Amino acid sequence: MTLDAALPILVTMAAASYFQTVTGFGLGMIAVGVVSGLHLAPVAVIAMVASLVTLANSAMALPGKLHHVDWRAVLFATIGILPSVVVGVLALEYLSQAASGILHFVLGAVVMYGGVTAAFRPASLPERSSNVSFLVSGVLGGVLSGMFGVSGPPLIFQFYRQPFSLIGIRCALIFIFTVTSSVRTAFNAWQGQISQETLAVAVTAVPVVALATLVARAWPPPLSLKASRRLAYSVLMVIGAGLMLPAVLAMFA
Template sequence: MTHEKVLVLIVLIGFASYFQTITGFGLGMIVMGATSGFGLAPVASIATLMSLVTLANSAAALPGKLHHIDWRAVGAATLGVLPSVVVGVLVLEYLSASAAGILQLLLGGVVLYGGLSAALRPAPLAQRSNDRSFFVSGVCGGLLSGMFGVSGPPLIFQFYRQPLKLIEIRCALILIFAVTSLTRVLFSAWEDHLPSSICLEAALAAPVVMLMTVAARHYPPPLSSLATRRLAFGVLMAIGGSLVLCAVKALVR
C-alpha cells in the first residue's frame, strides 16, 4: 500500500477501535467493509491485520474488567467457535461458487431479519439463556467466520439479547474475538502466512488502537442502554444487508 492508503487505514482502524470498545464488536467488520469497498488493500491481508490489531484492542480494553465476564457463557461460545471455523473453511472449499452465493444470500437474509426484529424489540430477555444456546451461537459464528470472514452476528445477537449489563456484554464479546484472533494469528504464523509488511502495519496501528481504546473507556458516548442495544442491532442489519448485496452481485455475474 502507498503511504496515503496506510494513513487512511490507520485512521479507520482507530475509529473502529473506539466503536468496538463501547459496543464489544465492530473493529474487523467496519475495517473489512470499508477497505473492500474502497479497494484500499486485499481482503486476505486486511483479515490478518485485523487479527493482530484486535489483540491490541483487547489488551487495552480488558485489564481491570475481567470480573465482569460471564465465564460460562464465554467458554461455551468459544468451544463452539474454534472448531466450527475450520469446518466453515472446509465446507466453502467443497461448495460451488453458485451454491456458496446462495448460502451467503440466505445467511445474509437471516442476519438482516434478526437485526430488524431485535431492533424493534430491543429489550433483553427476562432470563439468561442456557449454556447450550451460547455454544450454538459460537458454532454459527465460527461457520460464518470460516466461510465468509464474518463471525460476529450470531454472537452479537446472542449476547445483546441477554439480561446482562452492557459492560458484561462488551467484555465478553471482546474476549471471544480476541481468542478467535489469536487462533488465526498462530495458525497464519504456522502456515508461514504472516508477512513482515502486515506485522509492520500492525505495529504502526497498535498505538492508535490502544489510544482510542483507552479514550473509549474513559470518554464513552452518552448513550443509554436501550440506545446502545439499538445501535448494535442496527449494525447487524447493515451487515446482513451487505451480505445479501454481495451475494446478489456474485449470482448475477
C-alpha cells in the same frame, strides 16, 4: 507503505477500535470493509492486520473489567466457535459457486431479519439463556467465520439479548473475538502467511489502536443499554445486507 497511503488506514483502525471498545465488536468488520472498499490495501493484508491489532485493543480495553463477564457464557461460546470454523471452511470447499451464492443470500436474509425484529424489541430476555444456547451461537458463529469470514452475528445477537450489563456484554464479546483472532494469527504465523508488509502496518497501527481504545474507555458515548442494543441490531442489518449483496449482484452479472 508511504505516509499518504498509511494515514487513512490508521484513521480507519482508530475509528474501528473506538467502536469495538464501546460495543464489543466491529473492529475487523469496519477495518476490512472500509479499507478494502476504498482499495487502500489488499483484503488478506488488512484482515491479518485487524486480527493482530485486535490483541492490542483487548489488552487496553479489558483490564479491570473482566469481573463483569459471565464466564460460563464465554466458555460455551468459545467451545462452539473454535472447532466449527474448520467445519465452515470444509463446507465451503464442497459447495459449488451457485450453491455458495444461494447460501450467502439466505444467511444474509436471516441475519437481517434477526436484526430488524430485535431492533423493534430491544429489551433483554427476562432470564439468562442456557449454556447450550451459547454453545449453539458459537457453533453458528464459527461456521459463518469459516465460510464467509463473518463470525459476529450469532454471538452479537445472543449476548445483546441477555440480561447482562452493557459492560459485561461488550467485554465478553471482545474476549471471545480476541481468542478467535489469536488462534487465527497463530495458525497464519505457523503457515508463514504473515508478510513483512502486514507486520509493518500492524506495528504502526498498534499505538493508534491503543490510544483510541483508551479514549473510548475514558469518554464512551452516552448511550443507554437499550440504545446500545438498537445500535448492535442496526449493525446486524448492515452485515446481513452485506452478505446478501454479492449474491444479488451475481444474479445480474
